[in-house]
Amino acid sequence: MQGYILPLEKLIEQFERLPGIGHKTAVRLAFxxxxxxxxxAQAFAQALLxxxxxxxxxxxxxxxxxxxxxxxxSDPKRDRTMICVVEDSKAVMALERVKEYTGLYHVLHGALSPMDGIGPDQLTIRELIARLTDGEVREILLATNPNIEGETTAVYLSKLMKPLGVRVSRLAYGVPVGGDIDYADEVTLFRAIEGRRDL
Ligand SMILES: [Zn+2]
Structure with missing residues (x-):
């Protein structure tokens, strides 16, 4: 590489694996x-583990x-009749900042993307459907991201769940198309929830 001693080179390599970290930043972090x-260093390593x-x-x-x-x-105060479906945990954190949402969540851990080999079985769709069997849930709010994968996922889930007798709605995005939910500010997200439309 650039002739770093081995332990330092290994540390730089680890930082470089992280998203958004280029070589220069990795060197700076390692130093x-x-x-x-x-x-x-011990506390840092322990936090990672x-x-x-x-x-x-x-x-x-x-x-x-x-x-x-x-x-x-496990919070008894949450509204158990509504599940907001999101792609990842970052979206849950963003929506939790909007105090008005009091329902439950379901995290898919991704979005449908046939080109990348991500089909329904790679997401937690089976677990989501299983939650609809006891009849307590009345509305599914689809809050996948406003890009091709997110929209594809929303349409797929809508077709799958409507026959089960639940209301299926979609966030009314003020979020810029192509952007992620977790980048939207609280006011935008609040309006997106309030203005949700039926699918
Ligand atoms: Zn949970």
């Missing part, structure tokens, strides 16, 4: 670790959680 104390080992998927909504059932699913 900042070297310049910090051993305790700081803890994040991987202690975070599981909630058995109900499939969102990341530090318990078998996440804090939203």
């Amino acid at each position: 900042s670790i070297l310049e910090g104390s051993e305790e700081e 803890d994040a991987k080992q202690k975070i599981v998927r909630c058995k109900i909504c499939q969102n990341i959680s530090d318990a078998e059932i996440c804090s939203v699913c």
Whole structure:
């Protein structure tokens, strides 16, 4: 590579694997670790391991959680008649900032993308359908991202779930087309929920 001693080169390589980190930034981050104390490096390494080992998927909504059932699913104050379907956990965090949404979530962990080999079986669609069997859920709000994959997923889910007798709605996006939900501000998201339309 650039002639770094091996342990440093390995550290730079690890930073470079992260999204949005180029070589220069990776070098800067690696050096900042070297310049910090051993305790700081230990805490950093421990946080990485803890994040991987202690975070599981909630058995109900499939969102990341530090318990078998996440804090939203186990909260008795949440409205159990509505499930908001999102692509990832970042979208849940964005929607949770909009205090007006009080329903439950379902995290798909992706969107349909045949070109990338992502079909229904790669997403948590089976788990979603299973949640509709007890008759408590009355509305599914599809909040997949406003791009081709997100729209394809919304149409697919709508066709799948409408025959089950639930209302299926879609966020009314003020979110720029092609953008992700987690980049939308709270006011935009609030309006998107309020103005949701039936599919
Ligand atoms: Zn949950």
